[in-house]
Amino acid sequence: MPEQEAAEQYGTPAREVGEFLRRRRAQIAQRWADESLFRTVFTVSRDEAVESGLAVVEALAAVADGGRVQDSDAAGFDVVRERLARMGASRSRAGLSTARVSTEVDALRPPAEDLLVADLPDAPERVVRDCVTTLTVLMGTLRLVVLETVLSEGQELIERQRLQLLEVATPVIELWDGVVAVPLIGTLDSARSQVVMESLLEAIVDQRARFAILDITGVPTVDSLVAQHLMKTVAAARLMGAECVVSGIRPAIAQTIVHLGLDLGTVVTRASLADALAYALRESDTGRASAGPGGSGRP
Amino acid sequence: MNDGPYPHSAGQVPVLRLGDVLLVTVQGDLYDSTAQRLQDDIGAGVAAGGVTGVVIDISGVEVVDSFLARVLAEIAAGSALLAARTVVSGMRPAVAITLVELGLTLPGLETALDTEAALALLSRGTGGTFREPR
Known part of the structure; x- marks a missing residue:
């Protein structure tokens, strides 16, 4: 059969696609440079976009040669993973949803497909069809790789912001001579309350503070775990010789604490930060007054 | 903490008498035998009479275990029987966190930020940092 013979001069579809990609890499890269993905990421120069396109095409060719067109972990992708991550991250920073990025990567397929069909004018229909299918699968894998990198980029961002939140959200402020306060804002988990406890205790040592105020006005909910963390902080501060006052318990939270049956009996509580400060000042005043001559030399 | 590297030369913590106050400054880690001996020394010092307060400064202690915590509590309880108040001063944040986690x-036990605050606390009679909330 003539068609059979014609088909035999072609290798496997993956090999054909790999050869085609290498043969036409300049043209494909030129076409891709005009697609929105490359155009918007490499705004400075078109040459850079073409160069990136070339790198991606060569990576795809390497993957096709290896015959693992469906494998997003194929070694060929490693070379361009960082480049793709940079592109994907730049697109998602520009406010594009993951689906849009996916569409933009998909837009790279038609130009490559057109070139592939034009490149095989004499080949039997079956060979062309197989090659186009392989190229489509390969481009689908590329899409998967880009999405993977975009998502992991998002994960890193979240992790980074979580750490920033830990540092930013727990300032210890000196309210008065010998009085420090921590305004707690947001939900308290164990990691955060550990940071709060440590920074508060450090501040007590540094400022020689007799009083520490934990203001929980900004804490939306208090459950038994949060209450336990508060109690621990209060107990640790007491062990160091400072007195801890909890302020800013909102009515709803007070109700919750009562409903949960939590015993905050050993903790001094005040309605607001101002009340807590007033309490601390009064206490330190009476302490100093009754100390008399030879007592505390604190100014 | 065990007896440390040199069980037979276990150190002694000096107990100083300042007027009616016994001042104990613990430097470095406290081994079990040293802690026991310290407890005996303080007991003897208070029992000798004229002592109304004991100040134990542990600002030089970086590691505390449950045994040492118990010794501190026992010193306080024993001194209280002899009408002397015990104030522990200068506990480090890491030590405080450890004890709370334990x-x-x-x-x-009465506590103070440093020795100065502890002496001031003793000189002003009742009160201190531990009291019932009002």
Whole structure:
């Protein structure tokens, strides 16, 4: 059969696609440079976009040669993973949803497909069809790789912001001579309350503070775990010789604490930060007054 | 903490008498035998009479275990029987966190930020940092 013979001069579809990609890499890269993905990421120069396109095409060719067109972990992708991550991250920073990025990567397929069909004018229909299918699968894998990198980029961002939140959200402020306060804002988990406890205790040592105020006005909910963390902080501060006052318990939270049956009996509580400060000042005043001559030399 | 590298030369913590106050400054880690001996020394010092307060400064202690916490509580309880108040001063943040995590909040033990605050606390009579909320 003539068609059979014609088909035999072609290798496997993956090999054909790999050869085609290498043969036409300049043209494909030129076409891709005009697609929105490359155009918007490499705004400075078109040459850079073409160069990136070339790198991606060569990576795809390497993957096709290896015959693992469906494998997003194929070694060929490693070379361009960082480049793709940079592109994907730049697109998602520009406010594009993951689906849009996916569409933009998909837009790279038609130009490559057109070139592939034009490149095989004499080949039997079956060979062309197989090659186009392989190229489509390969481009689908590329899409998967880009999405993977975009998502992991998002994960890193979240992790980074979580750490920033830990540092930013727990300032210890000196309210008065010998009085420090921590305004707690947001939900308290164990990691955060550990940071709060440590920074508060450090501040007590540094400022020689007799009083520490934990203001929980900004804490939306208090459950038994949060209450336990508060109690621990209060107990640790007491062990160091400072007195801890909890302020800013909102009515709803007070109700919750009562409903949960939590015993905050050993903790001094005040309605607001101002009340807590007033309490601390009064206490330190009476302490100093009754100390008399030879007592505390604190100014 | 065990007896450390040199069990037979276990150190002694000096107990100084300043007027009616016994001042104990613990430097470095406290081994079990040293702690035991310290407890005996303080007991003897208080029993000698004329002592109304004991100040134990542990600002030089970086590691505390449950045994040492118990010794501190026992010193306080023993001195209280002889009408002397015990104030522990200068506990480090890491030590405080450890004790709280161990569940040893040492109720009944008076605490102060440093030796100066502890002496001031003793000189002004009752009160201190541990009292019932009002």
